[in-house]
Structure formats: structure tokens, C-alpha cells
Amino acid sequence: MTDPLHAELLDLAREAARRAGELLRDGRPADLAVAATKSSSVDVVTEMDIAAEKLITGLIAERRPDDGVLGEEGASTAGSSGVRWVIDPLDGTVNYLYGLPTWAVSVAAEQDGVTVAGAVFAPMRGEAYHAVLGGGAWATGAWEGERRLACRPSPPLDQALVSTGFNYVTDVRAHQADVVRRLVPLVRDIRRGGSAAIDLCDVAAGRLDGYYERGLHPWDLAAGALIAREAGALTSARHPGTPPSNDLTVAASPGVFTPLLALLDEFGAWHD
Numbered sequence: 001m002t003d004p005l006h007a008e009l010l011d012l013a014r015e016a017a018r019r020a021g022e023l024l025r026d027g028r029p030a031d032l033a034v035a036a037t038k039s040s041s042v043d044v045v046t047e048m049d050i051a052a053e054k055l056i057t058g059l060i061a062e063r064r065p066d067d068g069v070l071g072e073e074g075a076s077t078a079g080s081s082g083v084r085w086v087i088d089p090l091d092g093t094v095n096y097l098y099g100l101p102t103w104a105v106s107v108a109a110e111q112d113g114v115t116v117a118g119a120v121f122a123p124m125r126g127e128a129y130h131a132v133l134g135g136g137a138w139a140t141g142a143w144e145g146e147r148r149l150a151c152r153p154s155p156p157l158d159q160a161l162v163s164t165g166f167n168y169v170t171d172v173r174a175h176q177a178d179v180v181r182r183l184v185p186l187v188r189d190i191r192r193g194g195s196a197a198i199d200l201c202d203v204a205a206g207r208l209d210g211y212y213e214r215g216l217h218p219w220d221l222a223a224g225a226l227i228a229r230e231a232g233a234l235t236s237a238r239h240p241g242t243p244p245s246n247d248l249t250v251a252a253s254p255g256v257f258t259p260l261l262a263l264l265d266e267f268g269a270w271h272d
Contacts, residue, residue, distance in 0.1 A: 009116060012060065012063055024052050029047075033046065055089075056085075064081070067081050070218060101125065107120075108222035117131070120227065131204075159188050166192065167214065172215060175268075201227055204227045210253070
């Protein structure tokens with residue numbers, strides 16, 4: 001039985017992700033411009049990232065004013081309730097800027113440092129994914145009703161479809177490209193979608209056999225990693241059993257996870 005608090009947090013996460021996603025989808029100006037940059041000149045923030053984060057944090061402050069918040073665009077409050085919200089108001093900003101459909105809103109809730117609820121809304125797919133700790137992973141979309149998610153049965157690694165992402169810092173990108181060069185002959189193929197949250201949900205939904213990326217932040221992975229785990233995937237950083245981190249995030253069906261992680265370790269896919 002789901003903890004009543006966790007159920008409450010999930011309901012709020014889903015509502016916040018949906019409302020922010022609708023704002024981003026319906027309110028995107030024709031002349032959308034870059035408002036700021038972060039790690040490099042190509043790592044951008046738009047006015048809509050900022051507006052979506054304000055919508056989410058305002059909703060949380062109204063409903064649960066004692067909770068903490070960590071948001072990609074600067075929202076940071078400690079809170080006093082033991083609950084912290086980890087928010088990516090627009091995961092896949094460059095896709096959004098260019099009018100590509102692979103972007104999402106990610107909202108997760110932690111209790112005492114453990115992620116207990118998460119929601120990812122991908123408006124241009126018409127799909128929403130959610131999970132609560134111990135309650136499985138679920139999605140709504142073009143199909144009727146809610147669908148329980150389950151990662152794919154594990155193929156041999158050379159038949160696995162794997163996704164990854166690239167950092168915006170030039171030397172990191174170059175190293176990541178070298179890892180891909182070495183990995184791609186050993187798997188079915190490699191995809192690069194541009195949204196970590198969606199990639200993790202695609203592992204959960206059985207659309208990918210595995211996913212890895214270096215350089216993710218808590219807001220990039222909090223909701224998606226929970227959804228992947230609740231769908232039966234394994235997740236870790238460089239070492240099995242360690243939580244996904246900025247050094248390395250890996251999520252895969254159980255039979256793909258171990259050989260994929262071994263290759264990533266061999267190729268030095270983590271932060272030095």
C-alpha cells in the first residue's frame with residue numbers, strides 16, 4: 001500500500017509537471033530567444049524555462065510551504081518538512097528552442113534524501129510518466145487509460161539499443177564522443193535524444209535497452225531514474241549499487257546493465 005504522504009507528493013508532482021508542460025507547449029512565443037547561458041555558450045536558458053520553474057515553485061509554495069526546493073534555474077530553499085522537490089522545468093531546452101519535440105518537464109519529491117515520487121510530462125509526445133516508491137511505474141498517452149511500464153527483456157549486449165547524451169563543455173563532449181566511437185560497434189545502435197528525463201522514461205517503457213550519460217545534475221535524473229527503477233531497470237553511477245550521479249548515470253534492463261557498465265568503466269566514461 002502506498003504511503004499516503006507519497007501519494008500526495010505524487011499527485012502534486014503530476015499536476016505541477018502537467019501545468020508547466022502546458023505552459024511551455026501553448027505559451028511558446030514565435031520569437032523565443034535565449035535569456036542566458038550556463039556551462040558554455042551553447043548551454044542555454046530561455047524565458048520559458050524561467051516561467052515554467054516559477055509556475056512549479058509557486059504551486060509547491062501554495063500547497064506545501066514548508067518543503068524545500070532545488071530547481072535547475074536557481075530555485076533553492078532548504079525547507080523544514082523533510083521533503084525536497086527536485087525540478088527540471090524544461091529538460092531538453094535546445095530541442096525546445098529549435099522546435100524539436102523531445103523535451104519534458106521533470107518533477108520529483110524526496111523525503112529525507114530518498115526520491116519517493118516522480119513525474120515526467122512530455123507534451124509533444126502527449127505522454128506523461130509517473131512513479132511512487134514501491135508502487136511501480138505508469139504512463140498515460142495515446143492509448144486508453146494508464147499503462148504499467150516494464151523495461152524490455154534483456155537482449156545480448158550486441159542487440160541492445162542504447163541512448164546517451166553530450167555535455168556542453170567542449171573537452172567533455174570530445175571525450176564522450178570517443179566513448180561512443182568505441183561503444184557503437186558493440187551494441188545494436190546508439191541514440192541521442194537530448195532529454196535525459198525522456199531517455200530514462202524510454203528505458204522504463206521498453207523503448208530503449210539502456211541509457212548512460214556523464215554530467216547529469218539531480219534535476220535531470222531524479223524523476224526519470226525512479227520511474228526506470230520502478231519499471232524494473234537497474235540504475236547506478238560508476239559502481240553498481242551507488243546512486244546515479246554527476247560522474248555517471250547508467251540505467252538499463254538487468255541483463256544489459258552489467259555488461260554495459262563494464263564497458264563504460266573500461267572506456268572511462270565517468271568524470272576524472
